[in-house]
Amino acid sequence: MMQIQTQGFSQQGSSGKEEAFEASWKKALQGDFANIDLLRSTLPAVQERAAQVRNQFKDSVFVGIGGSFWTPFALQTYFGEGAAHRLHFLDQPNSLYVNQILKRISDNSKVHFTFVSKSGSTLETVALYSALKSLESQWGYDLNSQSTVICSPGNGVLQTWSQDKQIPQLEIPLGVGGRFSAFSAVGTFPLLLLNRSVEDFFAGAEKARSEKAHIESLCKYSLSSFENNFWITQLWTYSQSLMPVAQWWMQLWSESLAKKNGVRVSTPMVCCGPRDHHSTFQQLMEGEKDKAIFVLQDIGREREHLSLDPLLAESLGASAVDWDLENILQASVEGFCGALESRDIPVLKMALDFSKLSAWGEFLMSWQLAIAQMGHYLGVNPFDQPGVETGKILARQYLKSMKSKES
Amino acid sequence: MMQIQTQGFSQQGSSGKEEAFEASWKKALQGDFANIDLLRSTLPAVQERAAQVRNQFKDSVFVGIGGSFWTPFALQTYFGEGAAHRLHFLDQPNSLYVNQILKRISDNSKVHFTFVSKSGSTLETVALYSALKSLESQWGYDLNSQSTVICSPGNGVLQTWSQDKQIPQLEIPLGVGGRFSAFSAVGTFPLLLLNRSVEDFFAGAEKARSEKAHIESLCKYSLSSFENNFWITQLWTYSQSLMPVAQWWMQLWSESLAKKNGVRVSTPMVCCGPRDHHSTFQQLMEGEKDKAIFVLQDIGREREHLSLDPLLAESLGASAVDWDLENILQASVEGFCGALESRDIPVLKMALDFSKLSAWGEFLMSWQLAIAQMGHYLGVNPFDQPGVETGKILARQYLKSMKSKES
Structure with missing residues (x-):
């Protein structure tokens, strides 16, 4: 089951518009x-x-x-x-x-x-x-x-x-x-x-439908970030194996919510920790405070645990010798979230056991529902992507013009 | 040799401060x-x-x-x-x-x-x-x-x-x-x-040092984007093989320019076309106009050209049958840039033959110089990353606290 933990925004997300928010949830549930x-x-x-x-x-x-x-x-x-x-x-x-x-x-x-x-x-x-x-x-x-x-x-x-x-x-x-x-x-x-197992996959999807409060957390955190002018939303995974599902999330958010006649929404981007601690993290800590953070943690992936030579503990001035490599990864997550907290940067942490298909079902359906709900709430059609048509038309024109040049 | 083509900003980038800009170029050149x-x-x-x-x-x-x-x-x-x-x-x-x-x-x-x-x-x-x-x-x-x-x-x-x-x-x-x-x-x-060949690699680096005007284009386009409140800078490659060098660019930009006491700079992100035409492109076309675009094209990568069955041309209502797969890729780039132009979104296109090591040398050194120059010009130290220290300290504290729990 997805565990959600939030630090940052008080969840004003849809305050004063609870009825519209509730209606958008019902509409999302009714989507095919x-x-x-x-x-x-x-x-x-x-x-x-x-x-x-x-x-x-x-x-x-x-x-x-x-x-x-x-x-x-x-x-x-x-x-x-x-x-x-x-x-x-x-x-x-x-x-x-x-x-x-x-x-x-x-x-x-x-x-x-x-x-x-x-x-x-x-x-x-x-x-x-x-x-x-x-x-x-x-x-x-x-x-x-x-x-x-x-x-x-x-x-x-x-x-x-x-x-x-x-x-x-x-x-x-x-x-x-x-x-x-x-x-x-x-x-x-x-x-x-x-x-x-597709059965587990569907069981996860059904669980997502029943977890209204979870999806409300995802939506209200996101809506709050827009209200507070955080125009970039970063999804940090701590596993390369989850980067494609993070990219899935990014396209879902970007194509569904950003529409010509809609309100302004943030631009999503994906990051991989601790790799990107050596990249965009500096900017997160000292640059403009314009980013809201999701952290996606796989709590079931750690099926293998390599122990560490005592040398590492010594080099850190510690005496423990029973750390394994996953403790280092966990320390990276803790250091990251602690640093963000010290700068009052909002974080919503999602933890799931992705080794189970039910977690995949729950995660994917939760976000499909959350994005649909936000789209309905913000008054845009979350299911179209009219903005990409110009590019398609021009690409086809280019191909046809090539033909006429050569004929 | 890197070809640069810009659409969008008039290059006001450093107008009125040409002397400071020139001094920052000299300082960049002197870096180790x-x-x-x-x-x-x-x-x-x-x-x-x-x-x-x-x-x-x-x-x-x-x-x-x-x-x-x-x-x-x-x-x-x-x-x-x-x-x-x-x-x-x-x-x-x-x-x-x-x-x-x-x-x-x-x-x-x-x-x-x-x-x-x-x-x-x-x-x-x-x-x-x-x-x-x-x-x-x-x-x-x-x-x-x-x-x-x-x-x-x-x-x-x-x-x-x-x-x-x-x-x-x-x-x-x-x-x-x-x-x-x-x-x-x-x-x-x-x-x-x-x-x-490291010789070709270094020859490219030397070429970059001698191409002051190129690096000026990169800098002024970037500085203009900040002046015009474009707070996201996307680097689009049209080849998966170039995604890691795009990530290299992203960490160089992000860690070097975003500093506590500096002016606001944009957040870099990397995209891969045409894959991400089906993702963040919708937002580029209909969302907030807050993104400046770099396009990185590999003009030497096309060593293999697969021809296409006539079926594709027919389906597009065209009669040409001599397209190959790279024409489709090129059409994607043209469609993308044309669509951006139709919305007045600034684009700086860089084209290099990455199959040659000299292009790698030129690209990497050009951006190292451009980022150093911008850092000097903006009055920040492009070579440090003080913002990541808190995370490191907290990670080490977490590891030490684990020890004391278990001892």
Whole structure:
């Protein structure tokens, strides 16, 4: 279960507007992304396909970007080491990476590709599909018989291909947005390929729905930070293995809350301690006080404990010789939070046992709910991202202009 | 050679204070970190030790954090694939990672450890040294005969060990700060282990010293962004391979410029396109206009060009079939910069051919000089980091209190 501990803001977050805050909570709960029955209904097809893939293939390459990338990549980063079915990822259109990934596959007749795109027509994903298609004969795989497509119903490139060639297709329910899709096939398919428990994952999601007070803490801390002009929100993890889930959080926050007609919200960024104690920490302590801090601690990750040579204790002028490496990590966290407290910098600490899938379910659903609730409360649509359209249009124009230059 | 292109701010950066700006440039040039003769004088010892290590060992584990970590890690990320001598990194005190790294070593009699710490007593580095010391008999290596120490003269744990046991020691000149140490053994030793040219690396550094106008562009753009209340500075790379050098830039900026008695400076953060087009880009386009943008493009990385199946062109309603994957990446950059321009968001684009070591030398030295110059100009000491002391003291107190609890 997620433990939350706050220092800093009194939680004025939504004071005087409790009714609106309550209404936004109810609205968040009603989102399709949080509809456990709806999401569970997608499971049987995912389970069936995952069983086939695990049976037939040794490696899976996930092709997708943004919301289609972070959930599977975060799960792989944490649970992938030593898994029987190996997951690989392609999100960037870059020939070097494509070749690097393909070189890692030992048997090209046993590699499976998962194409993930809610719309079925994301530029980067379709470009990677086209590149992989071109490489078929060179590498000796056959996309038509070695793929799965994950998308919403529609007429995108991927859905059309899937229908034409009977590629197995797993559905993201139409009302579930790409970055809110952790509990659709986007998250459950990789989990099942890694032979992990989707039941625990869903149990965590259900727990999040029932922990209204937890989500209220996350929201009110965040809203307070805006009211107090803290325009940067840093999420500090103390484990490299959690950096991708921190990035997942960052895109969820950034794309969902920052809208043209909305109120000003902070810019999220992710940091990794103690590594970044030697980077942005100096600025946190002596620069402008414009940052609110989340700390994400994995209290279950410490399955291995390496003891330390007495030399370290001696060098610190202490006599203890029974420290292990995790005590040093814990000391870093304590030093960090203590230093922030000495400067009155607000901190909200979240601690979970990420070695359990229920913690993943709880963390992901808690933040999906918190971001949706904040979006509703602030009067913006948390599920769209109209601001990125200009860039997409210009990118497509650039590609078309290349054509006319050469023709 | 670095190409720089700016859109946005008129370069008022230091208007009316040209004399002070000029003086800060001269002062920056005089820093030990930029003293090519001094740095070159450290080379023979590095070359000799690197030759021994390459001859005797197959793998090197680099142990260090912060400034001692980013330069070697950035070089390894870009140039390490397929190198005869393999580099591995430990910067976080975490038992899981230590075990993961040690498992990757095929022959423990042929693994070499490089301990990097300017002071010789960095907590995380000494803790990792102590953990590796404890594991000696279990894994079958011998630190005393399989190590190199990189530090400044002093009486830290690492220097003392090096003197007691005749561990080969490479020197970081005393006046060269940890995060400004790219051209000391911190950068040259890993380069030589990877069998790359330090001559080209130094040629790039010399080029940077002679490109006063380039560095002026970097400084004035940055100073203008502060004057115009852009309190976040994002460095966007379009290659995962450059993310570590972007992180190097972030720590250099953050620790050097943000000081208690200095003027307010922006908080740096790093982004990776097009991946983060599906994350923070929405906020850039529709959120508060508080971000100035650097774009870092690798114009030499595209050594591999995968062609695309015509399907992609068709799906975009275009008839060209001769695009390759790098055109898609370029289209992403164009779409991104065009979208920013449409919103009057300032952008400074840096393009280099990072496949050449001279580009690395030029980029790293240019930014070391630019940050030093800005620090001098803003009246702060760019070489210290007093703000992190509280955290260190509290971490050590925590460790000592653990002892007393258990004794």
